Amino acid sequence: MRAPRGTQDILPGTSEKWQYVEKKLTDICRRYNYKEIRTPIFEHTELFQRGVGDSTDIVQKEMYTFEDRGGRSITLRPEGTASTVRSFVQNKLFGLPNQPTKLFYIGPMFRYERPQQGRLRQFVQFGIEALGSDDPSVDAEVMALAMNAYEELGLKSLKLVLNSLGDKQSREDHKNALVQHFSPHKEELCADCQVRLDQNPLRVLDCKKDKDHPAMATAPSILDYLNETSREYFEKVKAHLDVMGIAYEVDPNLVRGLDYYNHTAFEIMSEAEGFGAITTLSGGGRYNGLVEDIGGPETSGIGFAMSIERLLMALEAEGIELPIEDSLDCYIVALGERAEKEAVRLSYQLRQAGVQVDKDYLQRKMKGQFKAADRLHAKYVVVLGEREIEQDAVSVKDMKSGEQIELPLDKIIGFLNKKLAGGNE
Incomplete structure (x- = not known):
């Protein structure tokens, strides 16, 4: 008997590294006043259809979904945001006096995809969600927490990349421009992108297959479609990062494909030599509408998620030995x-x-x-x-x-x- 494909055993000698990293992340969350939430490993499938999006690869191709004995459709959680927001709504955390609600989670997630280095079918994700504030300083705080975590574990070859997706109107104007731009090339795009162009044009920009298509280089930038409110919001986010001395790059092609994402989107990448072709360590962004989609009141949020496996790979790529006492x-x-x-x-x-x-x-x-x-x-x-x-x-x-x-x-x-x-x- 062997472990299922895309899973791994974490043995003594390695599990101590996981414990050290998880303790460090928990301590950083304590300093930023984020509280731990633990949600079920499986949820009703509808939660992820609503919370992740019917048009995403995760929902269409990667979820572990089955019927339980009562005939209900159940899915092993593929990510942590939807479950966290569901719990926020179900337990009426929005009614607590201390707002925003600042939460973190660490736990296994499941996606049926081709296993490769740093990408497994069962993987462990750490993430945070700050729900209930539209303040740009919360966006900066979330990015600061993520950068803090990597830096305190010793990583140096890091790059924070961010973009603004604008408000609903800015996004709508940009989506229309994308459809107009890519439509003449539709037949040249991959099958997935041909569907995306109709369902969610933003996700065309994030395609790995068509990334070298000439139309990608000339695609309209969201930054050209930001209205005054969106532009002002983005400037405030950058100003807060500047005040903290956190370096960043603006990448107009960085997108989040779901309809409820707005304003800030960001990724943190490893530039360590030998880390691998997929350089992203973590990603996140601000969202509106997700809480309402799951049955709660109008509430904005922002969060990010990181893979613990990829974090450990980055530490190895930079030759960082964690101070673990083996005695x-x-x-x-x-x-x-x-x-x-x-x-x-x-x-x-x-x-x-x-x-x-x-x-x-x-x-x-x-x-x-x-x-x-x-x-x-x-x-x-x-x-x-x-x-x-x-x-x-x-x-x-x-x-x-x-x-x-x-x-x-x-x-x-x-x-x-x-x-x-x-x-x-």
Whole structure:
């Protein structure tokens, strides 16, 4: 038996990196006052049809959808925004006194697509959503949080790219211009883009197959269709980034294809050598209409999502070693039946006192037990033998210095806690 295609086992030695990254992301969210939300891994299919969009590749080609025993159509979540907004509406978070509602999530998502490096069928996504404010400073805050996260983990080869999609009127004017521009070339575009041109022309700009078509280079820019309100909003977002000293580039071709996206859209990319052809680490944008589509009151929001797998790939590409300690506080070496019994009691007491402890479970001799302690990078080894049991004592060896002392058995917990805390005996 093997794991299904497009999935992976995260084994000890690697899982510690995931834990470190997730803890760092959680801490950054705490500093920005974003609270964690945990939503179901599966939802009613209609949620994603509404929340992601019927015309998207995700809904049309990539979702894991099935009927449950009650005949209901259920889908494993392909992204986190729709579930977060559904929970926001269902639990009436919009009625809480503290607004905007600032949420973050970390969890597995599922998409049926061709597996490749950094793109799996089950992947872990971290994302945030700020719901209930139209202030441009929230847009800047969301981008700052994302950049902060990457930088604090050590990444340097980063590029923040942003664009404005404008308000509803600006988008409508731009979409009409795109249809007019691409229509003479419709038959030259891929089958997907021929459909997109009728359903959602913005998504033509984001096509990977037609990206080198000459018409792409001359396509009308959204920035030329921004009205005064949209242009002013975009200038304020950029001004807030400037105040924080966050560098960025404006890319008029950066789009979000869903109807409810408006104003700010952004991506963060890795420019690290050897990172791969797909350079995007995360993407996000501002949206209006999504909360209403899911049955809530008129509420604007902004958010982004990042793949933890791609984050770890970027760290590897830049040669960044996470500061993960691979050691054991204490290993108990026990010799003889009475010592074995005492080792069980002592290890339990030490663990209750906060000490990380392991012992032998394979009836190895003393030499084998010391080798096991070495492999586990134990800081201290506590030796229990017949002599120690008779004297109600233990021998303690500092594995770094080689120093070995004998202590009364009832002093070992205090001794180890002091030593591990950096104190003296």
